[in-house]
Amino acid sequence: MATGFDYIVVGAGSAGCVLAARLSEDPSVRVLLLEAGPADRSLWLHLPIGYGKTMWSAKYNWCLYTDPDPNMNGRRIYWPRGKTLGGSSAINGLIYVRGQKEDYDRWAALGNPGWSYQDVLPYFIKSEGNERGASAYHGGDGPLKVSDIPGRHELIDAFVKGAQEIGVPATDDFNGASQEGAGYYQLTTHRGWRCSTATAYLKPARARPNLVVHSLSHASGVMLEGKRAIGVKYLRNGVESRALLAPGGEVLLSAGAIHTPQLLQLSGIGPRDLLEARGIPVAADLPGVGENLQDHLQIRLGYECTRPITTNDALNSLFGQAMIGMQWLIRRQGPLAVGINQGGCFMRALPGESATPDIQFHVATLSADMAGGKVHPYSGFTFSVCQLRPESRGHIRIRSGNPLEPPEMQPNYLSTDLDRRTAVAGVRAARSIAQSNAMAPYVKREVKPGPEFGTDDALLEFARDNGATIFHPSCTCRMGPASDPMAVVDARLRVRGVDGLRVVDASAMPVLVSGNTNAPVVMMAEKAVDMIREDRHTPA
Known part of the structure; x- marks a missing residue:
């Protein structure tokens, strides 16, 4: 049993x-960080293109x-x-x-002061270290490094010009005064390497004697004494261990939109009917724990290219692979330094119904059956489009009291009329x-959907048969005022x-x-730190 921590942080991910x-x-404070996965020692976790490898790695991914x-x-x-340091x-x-x-003004309008x-x-x-330097919208010296994609690609340039033809302006900054536009993404990379939060934040802090990091430590429950959290139970090397807080300490759950509500439910915090049915x-x-699940559903359109200029071509030949390696070794450029998607677009698919962009594109100079899958044998590229503000709501619910059993995960994609119409309009x-x-x-x-999918009904069916997550599950412990019966946390x-x-x-x-x-x-974690410190020094 480890004792005397001022803060126990569960989950070593983005937050x-x-x-x-x-x-x-x-x-003056002691901090314990628990992570269920291993340390981030694999090269594939640090090379941007390693995304294609870790997408299916049961070692570093919950799969x-x-x-x-x-x-x-x-x-x-x-x-x-x-499932590793950096999450x-x-x-x-x-x-x-x-x-x-x-988005943030809406958070505040929903009864969450301080989140506009x-x-x-x-x-x-504060968090951002953008290679372009500081400005009214950007940070130049923050821990999370943000870089332009090195070099340009004629397919992305053509996409931007094509978007302009249908009325979408070109932009060089999706995070400035306006999001709307088409252009190149900036990436969380630095000199050709991935900049995860483990690299940006945790690595420089590891030498501090007041920070203890336990990887391969699967949290199994929050320990309570009455209505106060006093510690965390976790499985390490198959043995249950316990970490206890010092008086006045806090448990901070940062296990993500799936595992945080699961952990709360396992701890007896959640919908009464569900907990009693599971013997908790x-x-x-x-009642809101695990409800209100939201995610971005991506619909991928695949194209065969007329020219051998795609990443498929490079990856499908030994010479191309060697050239990619040399680009990265010599100049820290090329596909190894970029990952998958280079360009994108934010636009309105239903302009009569939305004053701001309601869909987002991710444009990749490669094609595969799914994100991170084996590339096709032909020259190919992909347009992936997703609805930005879905109305569909799902849930996360434990199946039992076993912390190692994945919970019920029901996204309920395309369950509303707006979501269905936006999916078709996006395609x-x-x-x-x-x-x-x-x-x-x-x-x-057009390889997928293909010309045979011409009607709205056919395109909707294509979305049902082929749509996939763009990896943004959220909102399962939503912030809200005391008047909201489904709110799990307050504005702090x-x-x-x-x-x-x-x-x-x-x-x-x-x-x-x-x-x-x-x-x-x-951003949420940076803001939370200030709130935690303020509350620690404010008398109850």
């Missing part, structure tokens, strides 16, 4: 590494599957989640996107760009009805942001 590093800056989704023709959908930031697609100003765009922008800036004594009846928008004058010289054929991320317990990860989002989730979660 947990930030919390552990920032809180341990104070030498989860949803329950059969009735809206997706009963399919179980693969949900990769990071999903160590295996993600590296794209640095914050979402829209309106003006409130959170300073934390985005009820410590706090919070049509992608086709419009592919059929533009700028793209025409590069498109030999404190779990309602339990002292000494907070949730700091994507599960605390009240609604999903309009874009990729890594940067927003880092």
Whole structure:
């Protein structure tokens, strides 16, 4: 049994590494960081293109599957989640996107003071070390390194011009004054290497004597004494261990939108009916734990290219592979330094219904049957389109009291009329760009869906049969006011009805942001640190 910690952080992912590093800056406190996965020692966790390897690695990835989704023709959908120091930031697609100003203003309007765009922008800036330097919207010296993609690709240039043809402006910054536009993404890379939160935050902090990091330590429950968290139970080397807080300490759950609600439910914090049905004594009846699940559903359009200029061509020949290796070794450029998606677009698929972009594109200069899959034998590229603000809501629910058993995961994709119409409109928008004058010289054929999918009904069926996650599950422990019966945490991320317990990860989002989730979660953790410190020094 380890005792006397001021903070026990569960989950060393996008939020947990930030919390552990920032809180341990104070030498007067002791911090324990627990991570179920191993240390991040594999080269594939640090090479940007390693995404293709870690996507299926059971060592560094939870390799989860949803329950059969009735809206997706009963399919179980693969949900990769990071299981190592750095969490999903160590295996993600590296794209640095914050979402829209309106997302955070909506958080505040839902009864969460302190979370408006003006409130959170300073934390985005604080966390960011953008190679372009500091500005009104960007940080130049923060821990999380953000870089331009080295070099340009004619397919991405053609995509941007094609988007302009249908009325979408070109942009060089999706995180500036306006998100709308088409252009190149910036990535969380630094000099050709991935910059996960383990690299950015945790690695520089590891030498501190007041920070203890336990990998291969699977949290199995929050220990409670009455209505106060006093520690965490966890399995290490198959043996149950316990870590106890010092008086006035806090447990900080940062295990992500799947495992945080699972851990709360295992600890007796959640919907009474579910807990009683699973034989879990009820410590706090919070019906919102595990509900309100939201995710971005991606629909992938695959194209055969007229020219051998794609990453498929390089990866499908020994000479091409050698050239990729030399590009990276000599100049830290090329596919090894980029990952998968280089370009993108934020636009309105239903302009009459949305004042801001409602879909996002990820454009890859390669093609495969799914993200991270084996590339096709022909020259290929991919347009992946997702709805930014889905109305569909799912849930996460434990199946038993066994912490090693994956929970029930039901996303309920495409369960509303708006989501279905946006999916179809998104595919049509992608086709419009592919059929533009700028793209025409590069498109030999549309492989998927293919010309036989022409009607709205056919395209919706294609989405049901082929849609997949873009890896952004969120909102399962949502933030909200006391008047919201489904709110799990308050605006200071404190779990309602339990002292000494907070949730700091994507599960605390009240609604999903309009874009990729890594940067927003880092921001949330930076802001949480300030709130935790303020509350620690404020008399009860």
